[in-house]
Amino acid sequence: MQTFLHWIEANQSILYIVILMIFVGIEVIGRVPAVLHTPLMSGANAIHGVVIIGAIIVMGQAAADNYLALALGFLAVVLGTLNVVGGFVVTDRMLEMFKKKK
Amino acid sequence: MYSSLLTFSYLIASVTFIVGLKMLSHPATARKGNLVAAVGMTLAVIGTIFLYEKDGESLGNYGWIFAGIAVGTILGTVSAKKVKMTAMPEMVSLFNGMGGACAALISLVEFDHLSYAGTTANPDLLLIVVLGLVIGSISFAGSVIAWGKLNGSIKDFAFPGQHIFNLLVLAVIIGMAGYLIALSPAQPQWFIYGIFGLSILYGLFFVFPIGGADMPVVISLLNSFTGVAAACGGFLYDNKVMLTGGILVGAAGTLLTILMCKAMNRSLANVLIGSFGGGAKATAAAGAQGSYKEITLSDTAVLMSYANKVYIVPGYGLAVAQAQHICHELEKLLESKGVEVNYAIHPVAGRMPGHMNVLLAEADVPYDKLKEMEQANDEFATTDVVLVLGANDVVNPAAKSDPASPIYGMPILDVELSKHIIVNKRSMKPGYAGIENELFFRPKTSMLFGDAKKVLQDLVAEIKSL
Numbered sequence: 350m351q352t353f354l355h356w357i358e359a360n361q362s363i364l365y366i367v368i369l370m371i372f373v374g375i376e377v378i379g380r381v382p383a384v385l386h387t388p389l390m391s392g393a394n395a396i397h398g399v400v401i402i403g404a405i406i407v408m409g410q411a412a413a414d415n416y417l418a419l420a421l422g423f424l425a426v427v428l429g430t431l432n433v434v435g436g437f438v439v440t441d442r443m444l445e446m447f448k449k450k451k
Numbered sequence: 452m453y454s455s456l457l458t459f460s461y462l463i464a465s466v467t468f469i470v471g472l473k474m475l476s477h478p479a480t481a482r483k484g485n486l487v488a489a490v491g492m493t494l495a496v497i498g499t500i501f502l503y504e505k506d507g508e509s510l511g512n513y514g515w516i517f518a519g520i521a522v523g524t525i526l527g528t529v530s531a532k533k534v535k536m537t538a539m540p541e542m543v544s545l546f547n548g549m550g551g552a553c554a555a556l557i558s559l560v561e562f563d564h565l566s567y568a569g570t571t572a573n574p575d576l577l578l579i580v581v582l583g584l585v586i587g588s589i590s591f592a593g594s595v596i597a598w599g600k601l602n603g604s605i606k607d608f609a610f611p612g613q614h615i616f617n618l619l620v621l622a623v624i625i626g627m628a629g630y631l632i633a634l635s636p637a638q639p640q641w642f643i644y645g646i647f648g649l650s651i652l653y654g655l656f657f658v659f660p661i662g663g664a665d666m667p668v669v670i671s672l673l674n675s676f677t678g679v680a681a682a683c684g685g686f687l688y689d690n691k692v693m694l695t696g697g698i699l700v701g702a703a704g705t706l707l708t709i710l711m712c713k714a715m716n717r718s719l720a721n722v723l724i725g726s727f728g729g730g731a732k733a734t735a736a737a738g739a740q741g742s743y744k745e746i747t748l749s750d751t752a753v754l755m756s757y758a759n760k761v762y763i764v765p766g767y768g769l770a771v772a773q774a775q776h777i778c779h780e781l782e783k784l785l786e787s788k789g790v791e792v793n794y795a796i797h798p799v800a801g802r803m804p805g806h807m808n809v810l811l812a813e814a815d816v817p818y819d820k821l822k823e824m825e826q827a828n829d830e831f832a833t834t835d836v837v838l839v840l841g842a843n844d845v846v847n848p849a850a851k852s853d854p855a856s857p858i859y860g861m862p863i864l865d866v867e868l869s870k871h872i873i874v875n876k877r878s879m880k881p882g883y884a885g886i887e888n889e890l891f892f893r894p895k896t897s898m899l900f901g902d903a904k905k906v907l908q909d910l911v912a913e914i915k916s917l
Contacts (some may be wrong), residue, residue, distance in 0.1 A: 353695070353811060356575070356789075360575075363685075363686060363689070363694065366691065366694050366698070367633075367682070367694070367698050368788045370694070370695055370698035370699050370702060371698060371701075371702040372702075373469055373699060373702070374472075374698065374699045374700070374701070374703035374704075374706070375703065375706050376705055377469065377473050377476065377699075377703060378472070378476060378706050379464060380476060380707070381476035382476075382478070385475065385476060385477075385478060385481060385802045385805060385808075386707065386710075386711070386756070386760040386803070386804035386805035387539070387540070387543075387804060387805035387806055387808075387809055388475065388481060388485075388805065388809065389472075389475050389481075389703075389707070390543060390670070390671055390674060390704070390803070390804075391476045391477060391539075391543045391706060392471065392472065392484070392488065393472065393678070393699075393700045393703055393704055393707075394543055394546055394547050394550070394672060394674050394677075394700075395485075395489070395492075395546075396468050396471070396472070396488055396492070396699065396700050396755075397547075397550050397677045397678040397680075397681045397696060397697055397700040397906075398492070398546075398676070398681075399464075399468075399492065399495065399681055399692060399693050399696035399697065400550055400553050400554050400557070400677075400680065400681035400684055400693065400697070401496060401553065401556045402495060402496065402499045402684070402688075402690060402692065402693055403553075403554070403681075403684035403687070403688060403690070403693060404519075404556070404557055405496065405500055405503075405510070405516055405688075405830045406498050406499065406510070406518065406552050406688055407518050407556075407557050407560045407561065407879050408497075408512055409500075409503065409509075409510025409511055409512055409513075409516060410505065410510065410511075410564075410832050411511075411512060411560070412681040413511070413512070413676070413912045414640065415563075417560075417562070417563065418560045418563055419512070419515060421556045421559055421563075421730060422512075422556070422560055422732050422870075423513070423515050423518070423519050424519075424556055425519075425552075425553045425556035425557055425560070426516060426519030426520060426523065426736055427522050427523045427526075428523070428549040428550070428552050428556070428659045429523065429550065429553040430519065430520050430523025430524055431523045431526055431527040431546060431549040431654050432527075432546050432547070432549045432553060433492055433523075433527070434523060434524045434527035434528055434531070435526075435528070435530060435542070435545075435546040435549070436531075436543075436546045436550075437485060437488070437489040437492070437526035437529040437537060438527065438528055438531035438532060439534070439542055439543060439546065440475075440526035440530065440541075441482065441485055441486070442487045442532070443482050443539060443809050444482040444485060445482065449597025
């Protein structure tokens, strides 16, 4: 119990972010019309590509002679970039078709 | 100074993610919203590369980082630009899998770091590393299977006792992870690769038995998984922007998954345990349904041009045939003859929610002509002709009348309320869920066989010559 409470105290700012973001995520998507479900899913897909930042940090901290870490890190950067760039471009292509007329 | 600048750029990026998602949920602002989030992401990435510092040391290996980003950008842009409209859902699934794999790889390398450091690793960090690894790998493997199922290269696959097997694999993963974190952190490398391999295995077998028609739900679920895996990275590096983005997508993705299940009137558990999967197809053997009648193109042309009100029900067949443009032409032609034409969009028509909307929007069909299911169902009673284009399960009356049917309980488009139903299909083969459709044998229904694009072209020509 003691350790648990201590853990909460040590990580409180992170825990606050998690809880608030859960509510924000639900609020933001709650009123979306069905037409936008696919683009929205695709856009959200691109946003979780933020994992690329972790890949960059891993890559940047790998020791020059640690080939395993270098190879895995490089692969992670490529895959993360694919997720981000591909995600945003695909979403943009879908939404391009919702051009307003009138 | 530099690190506070980085914190500031992360703050801006987090705000753009929230604002971007918000804008993405309104048709008028959606495109700008995507751009806003992309700008925020670019800012966060550039900031990380140049400003990130740990213990006063900035990042190295710039050559590798830029090479990786260049390769990913070129591959991502080219494949996203080249992909056909029909294949968009697969593409989203694949990109989602890439994100999951990225999270898993980060965890693998970080475990390497932790064990290199030699000290007794902090259990909090280990937990996060393993969590990111397991969730990321499941998301990766599952997404690849979902991708394969949507493009038809992977068939449904299940064996007796598969759910038990899956649970066992999951139990072993949790057991190994628990042992590593709580009891004995000093494990050799192979141990973490064992967890990695089992998680991949679980991801594969998790998605294998789920029917292709349920893939949208699965992709949405895996999308939120990847969000959580990304958030694990946020914990690991105490990185607020990864945390914000990851949790945001995790929460939104989970809600979207539930909304999609609701649209089919099924629970998430029901989808995952898979009544579409494997043996359920036996119920399709209703067999002797009687005979169906065909209609000629010229009869169809006459029927439609002299109708007052026509509804078009698009389905995956329309997407496969790339018939959206000619479909719009038919609609304009009929309107010029004074026929009121609308589209009835079932929430799960096609291979993803909103699939049909995107497709028809590509062909410049006005937004207000796309009617949602409830509205269309109110109007079918006063509709003269319903043209079903390559849709099947979403108009199957078995969903209302046959409790044994795998789609029983799913709300459908009540096309039978209208005066005439014309169904365009390539053949009498059952739809994606693998079940017969009684609608085709009803007296008010006529069949118009052929590829949707070809049939519509001929139909337009026929109507013009009337």
